[in-house]
Amino acid sequence: MNANFPVQTPKKILVADDNPDVIETIFQYFSDAHQPYELLNACNGAIAYQIAQEELPDLIIMDWEMPIMSGLEVIGHLKKLEETRHIPIIIATGVQTGDRNLEEALEGGAVDYIRKPFGRLELLARSKSAMRMAALHQKEKMLMQSVIDAQNRELSTIALQVAQKNELLEGIVKKLQPIAVKNTVVRTYLKDIQSGLNLDNQWEKFKLHFEKVHPQFFVRLQQKYPALTPNELKMCAYMKMNLSIKETMQILNISKKGLETARYRIKKKLALTPKEDLHKLIHQF
Known part of the structure; x- marks a missing residue:
């Protein structure tokens, strides 16, 4: 392999949803993309919270309503931890989710939301934008700290x-x-x-x-x-x-x-x- 082209570390993405079909669809969308991703999944909020702490993903795509712990509750817990508060989170919602609920999610720490059913281009565009903004924020934070x-x-x-x-x-x-x-x-x-x-x-x-x-x-x-x-x-x-x-x-x-x-x-x-x-x-x- 040419030394001038370093191996790109795959972005790590956690998908949390209690519907396995949604997880499978999202995995397929990212698998079809022209860059490598490491994909993780969780079927409820409690597991998502645990995986987020252990794996520190570059992005979390979180269902609004999940068993044991809702998406909003997971966001609240993650934003309290120093090691996870920087992780960008996109809330995936059903059409019945009201604007007030979405506003609550954004105020709680989500960086974006996407309504189901969503297409491949929209999901990838929003995901890349969220990760890019998070990376810029981290660079700015590191510069300020220096x-x-x-x-x-x-x-x-x-x-x-x-x-x-x-x-x-x-x-x-x-x-x-x-x-x-x-x-x-x-x-x-x-x-x-x-x-x-x-x-x-x-x-x-x-x-x-x-x-x-x-x-x-x-x-x-x-x-x-x-x-x-x-x-x-x-x-x-x-x-x-x-x-x-x-x-x-x-x-x-x-x-x-x-x-x-x-x-x-x-x-x-x-x-x-x-x-x-x-x-x-x-x-x-």
Whole structure:
């Protein structure tokens, strides 16, 4: 095979319908297409939900009314999961399905709907359009995330530089304090250095930069968890930036044990169980 023509990975499509004839027809339509597809099927909503989580298809074509779990219920469950919420879903409906029901499906997370009986060209066109739009959305999301990651790295560099500067100045202050008792010039310099160590002022400046990258982070977090202290909010911000344990310890000037204790207290205030991921929750804000 020519190395210039890489093998195309077949798009994975899940068809969920309690009517085997409908599934067979849809499978035939895709089998006749001029590109390969990996086709999966489910005869009820519960099985569709399970397969979607296991296989992560590129597209789901879902019947509106199915046993055990309706199409709308499946959409609701899938949109709650981080790993499946991006999957485009087309609702396949009967002619008796009202406009209000279709509107409900679209509001719930379906990207399109198609009325039965449908033809091959319509199904393939709508399916390709849904997968193309989903792929574009994923690329846009990845690009946005790469920008945020770069901005987070810049923020962490600023925070680390401030921490290193403070550590240096604190060392100078300790050395100058005995001399400053008898020397007014040194005492004046010491006051200037101590004013440069105004941590509250430094945090406010950093916070301005942080909120340009993560707007409303502190507002949303404090609205939901008003018991968080200023220091705990700082730690949440550093988690949002994906700082390592070592970097966080350096910036906050605390030990690993101190960091673990602080995170444990935050988890308690956020009502998380020991097994629940604190970072995952913070990244939702």
